[in-house]
Amino acid sequence: MAEGHAVHGIAQRLQQFVEQPVRSSSPNGEFDATVFDGRVFADAQAVGKHLLVTAHDVGLTAHLHLAMDGAFSVRRHHRALHGDFPRTEPPVHGNVAWRLLSATHHGELTDPAVCELLDEDGVLALRARLGPDPLRDDAEPDVARRRIQNSRRPIGALIIDQKVIAGIGNVYRAEILHRARLDPFTPGREIDDETFGALWQDTVDLMILGLGAGWIVTDEAQMAAAREALVRGERVPRWPKRYAVYGRAGTPCSVCGTTVRAQRVGLQRLFWCPGCQAAGPTSTGATSADPATVGEG
Ligand SMILES: [Zn+2]
Structure with a gap:
């Protein structure tokens, strides 16, 4: 997980949540996931090895860095009966910092090195200290x-x-x-x-x-x-x-x-x-x- 292409891969998989309402929780309590709970997922972007996740009407961005041990899995689930939120939560396995559930998908972040909320200035500061990312269209x-x-x-x-x-x-x-x-x-x-x-x-x-x-x-x-x-x-x-x-x-x-x-x-x-x-x-x-x-x- 030390290479940027893997983080871009996660951002691609998280597109499954875009424009979907999500349940958001932090099973291990390490992340203030409640700001995203019940919100509509907006976007997930990779910038180098960093992941930036946003939801509509949430003025904060989730900033994640997985370092060597972190992982973010996205899977389809069949827990929802009528295209609504799942009736039951999947069991927790491992050190889950952030769990996202939509009507159809289940995302789970485990063992991140960084999992924090940034305001707009924080995102700009992060972007400013990173060089161009070869996988981004806006790279200079x-x-x-x-x-x-x-x-x-x-x-x-x-x-x-x-x-x-x-x-x-x-x-x-x-x-x-x-x-x-x-x-x-x-x-x-x-x-x-x-x-x-x-x-x-x-x-x-x-x-x-x-x-x-x-x-x-x-x-x-x-x-x-x-x-x-x-x-x-x-x-x-x-x-x-x-x-x-x-x-x-x-x-x-x-x-x-x-x-x-x-x-x-x-x-x-x-x-x-x-x-x-x-x-x-x-x-x-x-x-x-x-x-x-x-x-x-
Ligand atoms: Zn040689």
Whole structure:
């Protein structure tokens, strides 16, 4: 759940509630769900890894962040007899922070990292501290490009910084940089317009595919098969995950055979291939000796 495409997937599933009156409750008492109770659901939107949920005639927005452990399930139910609210509530399983019930659907938020109500200023402040989201139509990639090109920080730290680009998590970070054959330690200010443009476009393409598939697909053969399934209107099966570098420290790169490395960059470990990803304006870091990090993972 650390990647933005999954949050967009939840926002899509929550569309089942749009324009429906909802029962709203917080079984574990962690969320002031009563403001939504009996209201008509208006919208659910993802912004990066954040989810914003609104209802008509409620001046507050529910702001959710699921982090690593959170989940928001949406299922059809058959508890309502005449298109009204359900006669009975489903039993509570697990740590349910927010439950939504319409005449036809049952939504359940478990273990969120953030589940709070924001006023209009709070929503604006949240939006202001997030970079463009590759999955949103209103994304302005130039904002991300400027933030990268104005920074001395390594590109591997920048693209996972939600203030720069909203929605990229640790798997996409590693795979996107490997696909670009870009040294993750290249300073942002050395990323030219063309390199950034290609990186952004590949991110958009991968995340659209991830949203359609429901999981992260970055292997070329799997990507082609997933696209074919989606074009046919079929579900993309959960094939065994095949990553080029993510989670593969200490094993040979499938492209060039060089041992994949991992090192903490930002809050999480970055995986990269020093063979494929030596290219770039500078290659410091990728070639520096750091035995403590070799073979991790
Ligand atoms: Zn390689």
